[in-house]
Amino acid sequence: MKKDIICIVCPKGCNVTVEYDENGIITMKGYGCNRGIDYVKAEVLHPVRMITSSVKIEGAKYALCPVKTSKPVAKNKMKDIVKEISSVIIKAPVQMGDIIIENVCDSGADIIATQTLEKQD
């Protein structure tokens, strides 16, 4: 398989062309440094992303509380995780760092609150 990847490690933004199969990378062209090699390897074999979203909250000033994954998760789990997040309703108060969902979709990451919201009447 062949893929064009823009390296985002630094602002230079090298266009890297990579050929790979299920055993790993065969050739890589266009990278500018070793950090780029590592990035492209990870991006091809195990791409991960941080996910940020929000959950419904009751009794707070706003309708939603922002959340994030505690660490980057596999890119192909992104949609499932967002779906899981959207099904949750929490109650105020909530503190930044509170765990909202443990080990979300078996990803090994927790969903944690990124905002502090007081209880309001």
Add this chain to the structure above:
Amino acid sequence: MRNLVCWGGTLVIREFDLVIIGGGPAGMAAALEAYEQGIRNLALLERDDTLGGILNQCIHNGFGLHVFKEELTGPEYGLRFSELIDKMEIEVFLNTMVIGAQPDKTLYAVNPGYGFMTIKAKSIILAMGCRERPRGALRIPGTNAAGIFTAGTAQRFVNMEGILPGSKAIILGSGDIGLIMARRLTLEGVEVVGVYELMDYPGGLTRNIVQCLDDFDIPLHLSTTIVKIHGKDRVSGVTVAKVDENLKPIKETEEYVECDTILLSVGLIPENELSEQMGVDMYDSTSGALVDQDLETNIEGVFACGNVLHVHDLVDYVTLEGQHAARSAKAYLDGKLKDKLDKPLLKVKPGPGIRYVLPQSIYLKDKDEKIKIFFRSTQRFSDALVKANINGEVIGKRRLIRLIPSEMESVTLKASDLFLYGQEEEGENIIYVEVEK
């Protein structure tokens, strides 16, 4: 506090050594640094019901890499400051709108608790931020249907109020907020048809192109713009067209795209109504105040920082600028900036390839001072050599593997190199920052 009885209540007059207008990232950083510097009689005025400004709706991550050496979301970045402000004896006025400002540093404000307030300040830091360029500023022909939002308004709806702006959206402009909203809307179930950018390069960071568009197969159409908006009560679609090298739409390339929502991510405008009312001199290229290396405006004791001064691409730089303004305010209150006008003054101006510079003037006080000149380029350059010249002499340079208008850069000058020119009676004594061909 002096309370004077007036119609229906008391007229409040407050006096402060330092008043900071705006409780977003710039104002919060300024308030904390002012406190650290020993200023105790200070006030932070914020029109919203909470501190943090735009950070509260920027729930994505990527903030803080420079200041905290870690990646935070917007609310987390904001809490790092607002939690400390809560702990200190910094007086914060929420729900407080400054509605008038005078050159003698008298401010008029309203809030639900005090009603009308007069605030007399010895020094002021302007940190009001910016607002989004609206449809009206673009003059896109077509109907005035519902469904047209600035990207930031949609961001607030989706991230804080829990309301989706529509079901099928297009985004005009490829600034970072637009790109981030493309991802956010997609994940929330809105179909994002495409992003249309007038220029032949994207406005946002490469990282956002990759993670917000490519990850979700959202197409980015460069050199393309909206020429007409369709729809009676609600947007039903747009006509888009490619543009030529003069950015004029090419009729033959017109194409109809169906959508019910348009997000505009087409630039930010510093909110300087108060500054102008006070008589602060403005700089056309930034739509912000003209400042010297202390971030002081033409009005003594009035400083500016953050997006009200010039639009930044990273909040980290806003924080650093807020801290800088607070240190300058402290120096002013200590009487250390008094004899500025007697000192040699150099102007700083953009040369070829540079859109704007900041500060726009440097006065020479201390031979050991290092002065950072921030700038943005007019276009894309790869492997650019940026030079600062005065009377033909190079006094600072910087080589950049990539220089693009959306990323602010800087070059540092040594005051010791400038004293020679400051003393000269002859010559213009203008520092030009330029990109060498």
